[in-house]
Amino acid sequence: DIQMTQSPSSLSASVGDRVTITCQASQDISNSLNWYQQKPGNAPKLLIYDTSILETRVPSRFSGGGSGTEFTFTISSLQPEDIATYYCQQHHDLPLTFGGGTKVEIK
Amino acid sequence: QVQLVQSGAEVKKPGASVKVSCQASGYTFTGYYLHWVRQAPGQGLEWMGWINPKSGGTNFAQKFQGRVTMTRNTSISTAYMELNSLRSDDTAVYYCTRVGTYSSAWYYFDYWGQGALVTVSS
Numbered sequence: 001d002i003q004m005t006q007s008p009s010s011l012s013a014s015v016g017d018r019v020t021i022t023c024q025a026s027q028d029i030s031n032s033l034n035w036y037q038q039k040p041g042n043a044p045k046l047l048i049y050d051t052s053i054l055e056t057r058v059p060s061r062f063s064g065g066g067s068g069t070e071f072t073f074t075i076s077s078l079q080p081e082d083i084a085t086y087y088c089q090q091h092h093d094l095p096l097t098f099g100g101g102t103k104v105e106i107k
Numbered sequence: 108q109v110q111l112v113q114s115g116a117e118v119k120k121p122g123a124s125v126k127v128s129c130q131a132s133g134y135t136f137t138g139y140y141l142h143w144v145r146q147a148p149g150q151g152l153e154w155m156g157w158i159n160p161k162s163g164g165t166n167f168a169q170k171f172q173g174r175v176t177m178t179r180n181t182s183i184s185t186a187y188m189e190l191n192s193l194r195s196d197d198t199a200v201y202y203c204t205r206v207g208t209y210s211s212a213w214y215y216f217d218y219w220g221q222g223a224l225v226t227v228s229s
Contacts, residue, residue: 034215036152043202043219044152055217087152091213095168096142096154 002026002090006099012107019075021102023088028068032092035064035073038101039084047086048073080106109133111141111203111220118226119193126189127223129203136184137161140206142216143177143188145199153199157212158186166212193227200224 003026013019023033031051036044046055048064051071061076075082083106088099114128129141143155156167158177165177176189186203200222207217 036216043204043222044216045219046207046215046217049207049215055215089152089215091215094166094213096213098152098154101151 001095002029002093002097004088004090004097004099006086006088006102008102009100010103010105012105013078014107015078015080017078019078019082019104021073021086021088021104023066023071023073023099025069025071025090025092029090029092031067032090033064033066033071034089034091035062036087036089037082037084038087044087075104078104078106109205109218111205111218113201113203113220113223116224116226118228121194121227121229123193123227124189124191125193125225126187127201127203127225129186129188129220131160131184131186131205134205136179137181138209140210140212141179141186142204142206142213144202144204144216146202146222147196147199150199155188155201157206159212160186161210190225193225195227198225198227 005024033051035048038044052064063074065072085101085103087101110132112130137160142157158165160179179186202222203220204216205218207215
């Protein structure tokens with residue numbers, strides 16, 4: 001199975017800050033990496049697929065990059081509504097696996 | 108608009124079974140694979156498996172092999188996930204979710220059900 005390791009597990013930042021989350025795969029997954037946002041009590045929401053493609057109607061302050069085993073997810077200017085937990089997910093091979101999540105809070 | 112509406116919360120005793128439904132609307136049910144993902148309280152997301160609504164074919168995570176069944180009823184655009192021999196660590200919110208591209212077995216998940224909390228307790 002492909003293990004996905006996210007860091008940090010939580011972070012606290014101020015409104016307007018640039019926030020970056022990393023996701024490391026245990027083997028080369030090319031660009032087969034998706035990112036989801038989950039707010040408390042809600043289902044996950046797709047933000048980015050194939051490493052860097054923004055889902056429709058997702059704000060442009062969200063972006064993703066990387067390839068192979070190292071990936072990043074960035075919020076260019078943190079907004080209060082971005083408070084959530086973010087998960088990466090690989091779709092290179094079955095079983096599909098998720099990172100452990102990064103909880104983003106406002107300082 | 109695309110919607111996945113799941114059945115309600117369940118409380119089960121250890122050793123029992125639970126069957127969660129996921130009714131789809133707003134798109135061609137047989138055109139998109141459905142997956143099940145669960146989330147234990149305060150924990151991350153765990154993939155369980157998928158069903159091809161057109162053929163009924165399935166694929167499960169090894170962890171759930173022999174204990175999970177996924178079925179569908181195309182006449183009512185509904186998928187089902189049944190988990191047997193429940194244990195306390197099966198307590199979780201169970202989500203159905205749709206693959207975002209036509210006829211792809213897996214890729215990204217673009218729509219999710221609201222989740223169904225299954226509590227296993229004696």
